[in-house]
Structure formats: C-alpha cells, structure tokens
Amino acid sequence: MEIVLGIMGIVFAIGVVLSHNPMRAIIFMGAFSITMATYYYAMGAPDVAMAEATLGAVFTTFIYIVAMKHRGSIKVAYIRKEPFFYRTREGFAGSEYHLLKRFADKNAMHLEITRIAETPSHKDLQTDRSFQFDIICGGLKDNLSLPGYTPLPYHLRGFAIYVKTDSEDIYESLEDFLIGDSDEEY
Amino acid sequence: MKNIRLISVILFGMFIVMLLISAETISYIQPDNVTGAVKDTGAINVIAAYYLGYRLFDTLFEILVFTVAVQGVVHLLGHMPTLEQHKPMREKAIIIYTDLIFGASLITGMYIAVAGHISAGGGFVGGIVGATGAVLVFLTMPMEDIEKEFNHTYMAIWEMCILATIFALVLLPIFIGMYPMKNFLPLGTPGHIVSGGIIPIVDTLIGIKVLIGAVTIAQTFIKHRGVF
Numbered sequence: 550m551e552i553v554l555g556i557m558g559i560v561f562a563i564g565v566v567l568s569h570n571p572m573r574a575i576i577f578m579g580a581f582s583i584t585m586a587t588y589y590y591a592m593g594a595p596d597v598a599m600a601e602a603t604l605g606a607v608f609t610t611f612i613y614i615v616a617m618k619h620r621g622s623i624k625v626a627y628i629r630k631e632p633f634f635y636r637t638r639e640g641f642a643g644s645e646y647h648l649l650k651r652f653a654d655k656n657a658m659h660l661e662i663t664r665i666a667e668t669p670s671h672k673d674l675q676t677d678r679s680f681q682f683d684i685i686c687g688g689l690k691d692n693l694s695l696p697g698y699t700p701l702p703y704h705l706r707g708f709a710i711y712v713k714t715d716s717e718d719i720y721e722s723l724e725d726f727l728i729g730d731s732d733e734e735y
Numbered sequence: 736m737k738n739i740r741l742i743s744v745i746l747f748g749m750f751i752v753m754l755l756i757s758a759e760t761i762s763y764i765q766p767d768n769v770t771g772a773v774k775d776t777g778a779i780n781v782i783a784a785y786y787l788g789y790r791l792f793d794t795l796f797e798i799l800v801f802t803v804a805v806q807g808v809v810h811l812l813g814h815m816p817t818l819e820q821h822k823p824m825r826e827k828a829i830i831i832y833t834d835l836i837f838g839a840s841l842i843t844g845m846y847i848a849v850a851g852h853i854s855a856g857g858g859f860v861g862g863i864v865g866a867t868g869a870v871l872v873f874l875t876m877p878m879e880d881i882e883k884e885f886n887h888t889y890m891a892i893w894e895m896c897i898l899a900t901i902f903a904l905v906l907l908p909i910f911i912g913m914y915p916m917k918n919f920l921p922l923g924t925p926g927h928i929v930s931g932g933i934i935p936i937v938d939t940l941i942g943i944k945v946l947i948g949a950v951t952i953a954q955t956f957i958k959h960r961g962v963f
Contacts, residue, residue, distance in 0.1 A: 595855035596782045599847070603863040608949065611870060615956045656815060718816040 554588040575613045582606040622659040623719060625649060628667060628687035633708075636664075645686045645710060648703065652726045683719055685711040703727045746899075750906060753915055754792075765789060777922030778852035778931040786857070787934045791916045795905065797859075798941060802898060805948040809887075812959040817878075822961070824875050833871040840868030848942025852931040858938040862945025869946075870953045878958060885954060890947050897944045904933060904940075 561581035568574045582605030589598035627634040627646075634643040641650075641662060653660050663682070691700045691709035700709035701724060710727075712720045766772035766789070772781045776788040786794045824830075844865025851857035873881055908917040923930035 596780075596857065596860070599856060599860045600863075603860055603867065607867055608863055608870075611953065612956060615960050722816050 550591055551588065554584055554591060558584045558588065571617050572614070575610055575617065578613070579606050579610040582609070622661045623649070623653060623684060624661045624663070624682045625684045625686065626663050626665045626682040627685075628665055628689070630688035633688035634686055644705070645688070648727065649684065649686070649710075652723055655726065656722065683713050683716050684723075701727065746902065750902065750915070753906070753909055773925050776918060776931055776934060777925050778934050779925045780852055780854060780856075782855075783852040783857055783931070783934055783938065787852075787937050788918065791905065791937075794941075795902070798898065798901065798944065801945065801948055802894070805894075805951055808952050809955050812955050815959045817958055823877055830875045833868075833875050837868035837872050840871075841865045844868075844946065845939075845942060849935060849939050850928065851938040851942075852934045853926055853928065858941025859945050861938075861942040862947075863949055865942065865946040866949035866953065869950045873953060873957050881954060881957070885950060887951065887954065890951055894944055894947045894951075897940050897947075901937060901940050901944070904937060 558581060561577050561584060564577040565574050565581060568577060582601055586598045586602040586606065589595075589601055629635050630643075632643060633645045634641070635646075636642070649660060652658075665685075685695065685698060689700075689709060689711060691702050691707060693700070693711070695711055697714055698711040699714045699720060701712050701720065702709045704727070710723070712723060714720075766775055766784075769781055772784045772788075773779055776784040778784040778788065844861045844863070844867075846861070847856035847864055848858045848861025851861065869885070876884075905916050908919045909915050911919065913919055918932035918934070920932035920936075922932050925931075928935070
C-alpha cells in the first residue's frame with residue numbers, strides 16, 4: 550500500500566515538472582496532494598493527512614487556478630508608424646508597443662492588437678459600433694480631438710496615447726505606470 | 736492605523752518581556768510518554784496536546800504568520816484594478832448545490848475545530864474545511880452580493896478581535912499568578928468534549944480565525960483576478 554502510494558506520488562511529481570500546460574501542472578499537483586494525504590493516513594497521521602487534503606488539494610489548487618488566469622484583455626488599435634508601433638516578422642515592435650506590453654504584463658493582462666488604417670474620424674467614432682477599442686495609439690499627436698477618448702501624454706513631448714474615457718481603471722493605472730516610468734528613466 | 740500599530744507593539748512587547756521574566760517557560764516541558772501527555776493536558780489527541788500545550792508558543796506565531804499572509808494578499812492585490820466583469824455561474828442547480836454544501840462544510844469545519852482535542856483535526860484544518868464551502872458559494876455570486884454578505888471590514892475586525900482574544904487567553908494566567916501559556920482551566924475527564932482546559936477554546940478560536948482569513952484570501956483573489 551505505502552509503496553504503491555509512494556510510486557504514485559513520484560509519478561505525479563514528475564508530471565508536475567514535465568507538463569507544459571500550467572493548468573495540467575496544477576491538476577497534477579492536486580493529485581499529488583491527495584496521494585500524499587492518503588499516504589500520511591496510511592502511515593497513521595490523520596491530522597497531517599487532513600491538513601494536506603484541505604490545504605494542498607483544495608485551497609492551493611483554487612488559488613493557483615485563479616492566480617494563473619489572465620485578468621482580461623486590453624483592446625489596442627494602432628496606426629502603423631515606424632518608430633512608435635509597427636509589426637515585424639518576429640512580432641510587434643516600437644516604443645509605444647513596448648510601453649503597453651510592459652503595462653499589460655505588470656497587470657497580468659493580455660493585449661488584443663488591431664491595425665487601423667488611419668486616424669479615425671469623428672464619424673467613425675460616433676457611428677461605428679464595432680469601433681470599441683480601449684486604447685488608440687501609433688505616434689498620434691496630443692492635440693487631436695477624438696470623441697470618447699482622452700489623450701494621455703507620455704515622456705515623448707507632443708505625442709499621446711488615446712485611452713477610452715469610459716475605462717477609467719485603465720486610464721488611471723496607465724497614467725501611474727507611464728509617469729512612474731518616465732521618472733525612473735528620464 | 737498608527738494607534739493600532741502602537742498598541743500591537745506594546746502588546747507583543749509586554750508578552751515577550753513577561754515570557755523572558757518567567758523562567759519556567761524557557762525550560763521546555765516535555766511529557767515522559769503518550770500517557771503522560773494525556774495526563775498533563777487532558778487532551779487524548781496527543782497532536783493537540785503538543786501544539787496547544789507544550790508548544791503553544793510556536794502555535795501563536797504560526798497564527799501570526801497566517802495573519803500576516805492574509806494581510807499581504809489583501810495589500811498586494813488591493814493595488815490591482817478590480818475586475819469589471821466577474822462572471823459567476825448562475826445555473827439554479829449549481830446555486831442550490833453550493834448553498835447546501837456551504838452549510839455542510841461550515842458545520843463540519845467547526846466540528847473538526849471544536850473536537851480537535853478528542854479526535855484528529857484542529858483549528859487550522861477546521862477553518863480551511865469551513866472556508867471551502869464559502870469559496871464554492873463565491874463562484875456563484877455576483878461581486879456586489881459577496882461584498883454585502885461577507886463584508887471585508889467587519890471580517891477584518893472580527894479576525895483581529897479573535898487574535899486579541901487568543902493572546903489574552905494565553906496571557907491571562909500571569910494575572911492570576913501563573914506563568915504565561917499555562918492551561919489554567921480544569922482539565923476534566925480525558926475523552927469528553929469538555930476537557931483539556933483551554934485547548935478546545937483556543938482550537939475553536941483558531942478555527943474561526945483561519946476560516947475568516949481563508950475566506951478573505953479567496954474573496955480578494957476573485958475580486959481582483961476573477962474566476963473564469
């Protein structure tokens with residue numbers, strides 16, 4: 550009995566290390582905890598077994614599952630402009646892209662990037678319902694008037710990232726992030 | 736907040752000073768054998784006799800570590816923007832099922848905590864078992880309802896009150912002329928639910944405290960990171 554449980558424990562532990570998918574690793578860890586709880590019980594330690602089963606198998610698994618997931622996504626629209634926001638063969642690049650990417654990583658968010666041809670006109674913003682972006686960027690000057698969007702200037706004078714006025718959360722945290730960033734580096 | 740910090744410094748400072756001046760606790764007491772442990776503490780679960788009897792000092796700081804962990808989670812995640820759309824499961828069957836499980840897990844957890852001195856279990860395990868049901872309920876409730884029913888401020892106040900009660904209970908023997916952490920209540924007949932002096936009381940308090948802490952952690956995680 551103990552030998553079988555011990556071998557199962559080792560197999561699950563190897564499973565945790567070798568699985569590429571984080572979710573699978575979490576499930577393996579839960580299985581490992583249950584096996585270990587049974588093992589402790591078989592060895593005559595019911596107190597430790599209970600603690601392992603509740604904390605290891607239930608609570609830790611729950612916390613990990615919640616912690617692993619992305620909080621949500623930021624919808625970004627960009628106008629291709631070479632030093633600010635553009636796409637290379639390896640992926641996106643540019644100063645504004647890297648700022649947004651670092652902001653998203655810091656908040657465990659995911660960037661959904663769409664390319665738009667040119668600066669959207671008033672008519673586009675007011676009538677087109679599919680035009681739902683949280684952020685418009687790509688070397689935009691800070692004196693444009695885009696209804697529904699607020700310009701957020703950053704360290705490059707004269708340029709701004711346009712954040713949707715409704716999404717105050719993103720605006721505030723992005724403002725904090727950009728100002729803190731420029732203080733550090735410039 | 737400054738006052739609370741000051742009070743805590745004074746409180747724990749007093750505690751340490753009292754420990755240092757009472758030489759008896761410095762010399763660690765140990766039972767001769769298992770029967771000796773039952774006789775000393777009145778708890779037939781020797782594990783409980785150890786962690787709430789001979790090694791109560793260690794357990795107190797374990798409780799503090801848990802408290803600090805909960806505060807850390809609340810503080811660190813509190814800086815993240817809250818999730819706009821928390822999508823709970825709203826199927827009727829799941830709601831009824833989780834509500835039923837909530838009662839079962841709460842009562843089971845409290846039983847495990849209260850009867851920690853006569854059977855396997857104890858406050859830490861009992862608290863987590865009790866919290867499991869609440870966590871399940873969180874998956875089915877909108878965030879506003881969760882915040883209404885499990886008010887974070889009230890829970891934090893309760894948690895701190897319980898922490899203070901545990902420390903008061905442990906320090907109380909000083910004022911009646913015994914060394915701190917002495918089991919000053921009558922030990923009773925080993926094996927009965929009312930036995931073991933302060934052990935079941937401290938166990939129950941730890942159970943409630945861990946329950947509140949675990950619920951707070953789960954609620955904070957769901958609030959700031961969502962579930963699905």
